[in-house]
Amino acid sequence: MATPESFGRLEQRLGQVWEIAQHFNLDPFPTHFEIIPPEIMHEIGSTGLPERFSHWTHGKTYRQLQTRYNYGLSVIYEVVINSDPALAFLLENNFDVENTTIMAHVLGHTDFFKHNYHFKKTRKDLPHAAAISAARIRDYEFKYGREPVEQFLDAALSIAEHIDPFQATRLPKEDQLAKWKAEYEEGQKPKTGMGEFDDLFEKSPSKDAGITKEEHQPMPIPLQPEKDLVGFIADFAPYLEDWQKDILHIVRMESSYFHPQGRTKIMNEGYATYWHKIIMREMSDKGFLDQEEQIKWIAMHTGVITPTLKGLNPYYFGMKMFDFIEDYHNGNLEDAEKRWLDKEKLPVFPKYKGEYVGSPGNKMVREIMKGDDDQSFIRNYFNKIPADRMGMYVYEELAEAGQKLTIIADRGWERIRERLVASMNNDGNPYLVVTDANHNRNQSLYIKHLYEGRELELKYLEKTFPHLHTLWGRPVYVETVVGGNRVIFSYDGKQISQTA
Amino acid sequence: MPYIEQRVFISREDYSLRRSGPKNAARHDEKVKDAIKGNLDQIIFDGAIITADPKSKKRVRIPLRSLILPHIIHKESKDGVGSGPGDVGDVISTEPGQGSGQGAGQTPGQETYETEILLEDLQALVFADLGLPFLKPKQHQQLETDTILFDDVRAKKTPGNLDIFRTLTENMKRNAIEGGEARIFGIRPEDYRVRTWRNEVRQENAAAVIFKRDFSGSMGPVETYLVQAFGWWTVAFLRSKYPKVETAFIVHDTQAYEVSESDYFRRNDGGGTTCSSAYVLEREIIDKRFSPDRYNVYSLHFSDGDNWNNDDQKCVGLVREMLGLGVAQVGFIQVASSSNSSLRTALTAGIQHDRFAAIVVPDKKAVLPGLKAYFNAQKQFAA
Numbered sequence: 001m002a003t004p005e006s007f008g009r010l011e012q013r014l015g016q017v018w019e020i021a022q023h024f025n026l027d028p029f030p031t032h033f034e035i036i037p038p039e040i041m042h043e044i045g046s047t048g049l050p051e052r053f054s055h056w057t058h059g060k061t062y063r064q065l066q067t068r069y070n071y072g073l074s075v076i077y078e079v080v081i082n083s084d085p086a087l088a089f090l091l092e093n094n095f096d097v098e099n100t101t102i103m104a105h106v107l108g109h110t111d112f113f114k115h116n117y118h119f120k121k122t123r124k125d126l127p128h129a130a131a132i133s134a135a136r137i138r139d140y141e142f143k144y145g146r147e148p149v150e151q152f153l154d155a156a157l158s159i160a161e162h163i164d165p166f167q168a169t170r171l172p173k174e175d176q177l178a179k180w181k182a183e184y185e186e187g188q189k190p191k192t193g194m195g196e197f198d199d200l201f202e203k204s205p206s207k208d209a210g211i212t213k214e215e216h217q218p219m220p221i222p223l224q225p226e227k228d229l230v231g232f233i234a235d236f237a238p239y240l241e242d243w244q245k246d247i248l249h250i251v252r253m254e255s256s257y258f259h260p261q262g263r264t265k266i267m268n269e270g271y272a273t274y275w276h277k278i279i280m281r282e283m284s285d286k287g288f289l290d291q292e293e294q295i296k297w298i299a300m301h302t303g304v305i306t307p308t309l310k311g312l313n314p315y316y317f318g319m320k321m322f323d324f325i326e327d328y329h330n331g332n333l334e335d336a337e338k339r340w341l342d343k344e345k346l347p348v349f350p351k352y353k354g355e356y357v358g359s360p361g362n363k364m365v366r367e368i369m370k371g372d373d374d375q376s377f378i379r380n381y382f383n384k385i386p387a388d389r390m391g392m393y394v395y396e397e398l399a400e401a402g403q404k405l406t407i408i409a410d411r412g413w414e415r416i417r418e419r420l421v422a423s424m425n426n427d428g429n430p431y432l433v434v435t436d437a438n439h440n441r442n443q444s445l446y447i448k449h450l451y452e453g454r455e456l457e458l459k460y461l462e463k464t465f466p467h468l469h470t471l472w473g474r475p476v477y478v479e480t481v482v483g484g485n486r487v488i489f490s491y492d493g494k495q496i497s498q499t500a
Numbered sequence: 501m502p503y504i505e506q507r508v509f510i511s512r513e514d515y516s517l518r519r520s521g522p523k524n525a526a527r528h529d530e531k532v533k534d535a536i537k538g539n540l541d542q543i544i545f546d547g548a549i550i551t552a553d554p555k556s557k558k559r560v561r562i563p564l565r566s567l568i569l570p571h572i573i574h575k576e577s578k579d580g581v582g583s584g585p586g587d588v589g590d591v592i593s594t595e596p597g598q599g600s601g602q603g604a605g606q607t608p609g610q611e612t613y614e615t616e617i618l619l620e621d622l623q624a625l626v627f628a629d630l631g632l633p634f635l636k637p638k639q640h641q642q643l644e645t646d647t648i649l650f651d652d653v654r655a656k657k658t659p660g661n662l663d664i665f666r667t668l669t670e671n672m673k674r675n676a677i678e679g680g681e682a683r684i685f686g687i688r689p690e691d692y693r694v695r696t697w698r699n700e701v702r703q704e705n706a707a708a709v710i711f712k713r714d715f716s717g718s719m720g721p722v723e724t725y726l727v728q729a730f731g732w733w734t735v736a737f738l739r740s741k742y743p744k745v746e747t748a749f750i751v752h753d754t755q756a757y758e759v760s761e762s763d764y765f766r767r768n769d770g771g772g773t774t775c776s777s778a779y780v781l782e783r784e785i786i787d788k789r790f791s792p793d794r795y796n797v798y799s800l801h802f803s804d805g806d807n808w809n810n811d812d813q814k815c816v817g818l819v820r821e822m823l824g825l826g827v828a829q830v831g832f833i834q835v836a837s838s839s840n841s842s843l844r845t846a847l848t849a850g851i852q853h854d855r856f857a858a859i860v861v862p863d864k865k866a867v868l869p870g871l872k873a874y875f876n877a878q879k880q881f882a883a
Contacts (some may be wrong), residue, residue: 043521059528307583463570
């Protein structure tokens with residue numbers, strides 16, 4: 001329990017942890033830890049950001065977290081916010097040594113946020129921005145009514161993940177249209193391959209100079225397929241009020257903030273777990289922890305890294321990957337593992353005999369965390385050795401005699417890697433693009449699902465259509481692939497139809 | 501050291517006034533309630549609810565798919581990765597049900613949100629719209645119920661119920677009398693004012709409900725289930741809103757038998773069908789125990805309408821007599837299949853009376869509308 005004197009102890013612990021982290025060359029954002037009661041932890045855990053706008057989905061998660069907590073089923077240990085300075089929250093009910101471990105873990109995260117490439121472009125003041133957005137939304141609730149705002153928020157949130165993470169800002173609509181128009185007219189000029197020397201060729205200029213009125217096609221909007229559904233709809237939907245456009249932009253901004261975290265979840269949690277393990281071991285070696293504390297932190301750690309029969313525990317998998325990278329570069333492999341590397345003609349490094357700090361393993365761990373996201377991390381560094389160390393397999397589900405059986409299908413590391421990498425395309429979300437904002441010449445929205453072998457869950461698509469219609473205000477089309485065939489669904493505000 | 505120069509920093513703020521978490525949760529609870537209300541006709545026939553003892557403090561689970569915010573997502577795949585021991589081909593888990601293909605009416609693997617609600621609260625939602633029609637005060641028997649009204653303010657100290665406003669008011673009054681100035685000062689036990697309750701005896705109009713159920717061979721499991729559902733909700737509704745109401749239960753095939761409540765719901769032997777036998781027995785019960793000048797009598801007959809050939813007109817005659825006697829409302833509830841059965845046709849043709857209700861319950865969804873049709877408290881005698 002956090003009493004004034006235990007607060008002092010935690011401060012002391014933080015100092016010790018930080019000293020050790022620095023010793024190991026961690027370089028995090030300034031990190032502000034706050035001790036909070038469970039209800040607040042669940043509130044922030046449910047919204048993802050302190051002071052975020054209200055929504056019933058947050059209320060639902062809050063309710064679930066509170067209930068699980070009250071039944072002793074699970075406890076969120078940490079919430080860390082990617083900002084500068086970074087924010088982290090500690091449960092006041094935790095034992096001191098648990099919070100100490102969490103502080104070490106958090107410093108791994110904030111080091112990751114500072115150095116991983118995918119976080120470079122995210123704004124670092126999001127807690128502040130989110131609070132301002134929340135205030136504006138509360139204002140809209142006041143002005144326009146709680147129901148209309150909630151209905152619109154529901155609709156905006158239903159497509160929140162379909163943004164373009166590589167395009168942080170959008171041009172205002174007029175500027176975007178002008179830019180497209182310029183590109184389009186360039187593209188409409190006849191291509192003879194020489195451009196400025198056209199007039200020297202045989203064909204008379206009068207025939208080919210420019211395009212005649214009849215041949216001129218209206219410029220498609222968008223000019224190229226747009227992945228940013230939220231942003232595009234915000235800018236180009238025909239009937240939106242200003243407050244509605246604002247809500248879409250808020251949702252887009254917060255979605256962009258969460259996006260890199262989704263993409264690097266395994267690396268990030270693995271990295272933080274890897275470091276809290278090293279830091280706490282050092283705390284123990286230095287005599288800062290008594291025996292009871294040592295047992296407690298190891299119990300907590302073990303609980304966190306429990307592997308799962310079905311699915312991936314990011315803490316376990318990520319940590320084991322970094323362990324492997326460290327062992328590999330410090331020449332700390334088993335003989336069988338080395339033999340496999342030889343067979344695959346992969347380099348084997350000599351056994352490193354010095355201190356961990358400054359070792360090749362230490363250096364490579366910190367280097368590799370900078371450049372990858374989960375998908376490239378696995379593609380580049382996962383191989384037979386970590387697969388075997390973790391006892392991994394690909395499983396399949398079969399229906400047999402009224403039961404659903406799950407069986408081990410393959411322990412081959414290449415198949416495991418392939419399965420993992422494939423599931424991470426576009427962060428696991430379907431890749432949707434807007435191809436036409438004026439389909440059928442009546443301002444219908446046409447969205448194409450870029451099918452890559454995974455079909456859409458049609459029942460959910462059905463339920464999302466009304467939300468798309470709420471946003472766009474005109475008929476909406478979604479083209480996808482079902483059972484190998486191209487299918488187009490459409491919704492006109494009343495019912496869903498299917499063609500092709 | 502100033503905060504900005506320190507790389508790591510720990511603090512503790514006061515969160516006692518933060519209410520966003522509960523506020524969001526309250527908004528969600530509201531939506532849950534709306535969703536339940538909107539889905540009542542589907543929820544109320546859930547098997548777990550029907551068999552539950554209404555007096556128990558049981559919480560029932562209700563699936564509410566409408567409270568998942570939809571997204572455009574991939575279909576769940578039938579494979580994945582995991583960690584653990586075993587050889588290729590070993591089974592690592594077994595679950596009942598179909599494979600990861602589309603299960604009927606449910607999206608597999610995706611969250612099916614369930615909520616729990618106290619049976620009492622669920623019933624309250626259902627009963628909100630139900631009431632006894634054509635209810636009249638009856639001369640002879642006045643029944644009594646104890647109602648608890650929390651509206652009395654006395655000078656007794658029970659700290660939890662301290663009425664602060666009145667206490668302070670008393671204090672100011674006393675200070676004005678004693679010290680010449682009406683101010684809040686020196687609160688003493690004699691100032692305490694406490695909210696408490698008194699028992700009020702309320703008059704309830706005497707009522708009796710007679711259930712008649714066709715349990716002949718033609719009543720299959722589907723029909724029987726609908727009768728049970730309707731009957732269960734009727735009994736629960738009566739017990740909740742009209743606790744002193746009297747009941748009688750009749751089952752019939754070619755003969756009619758008066759049975760206990762639990763037997764009414766369970767018996768299933770059934771031979772041929774002679775509906776008039778039930779009406780005759782009912783009339784005997786009315787004559788002996790529930791005279792319409794002393795009771796508001798409600799008659800309900802559940803059947804699939806399949807009746808012995810020449811019996812229909814006899815039933816019509818018996819119903820006419822009951823209405824003539826002053827029975828408050830007679831209802832014929834045909835379960836399963838909305839086609840016109842012989843008895844229903846005969847009854848609707850033979851009886852044009854606003855206190856006769858012919859209701860069809862072809863499927864589960866029609867149970868709640870059926871209840872509302874019979875227990876329509878809007879229908880009362882013209883003043």
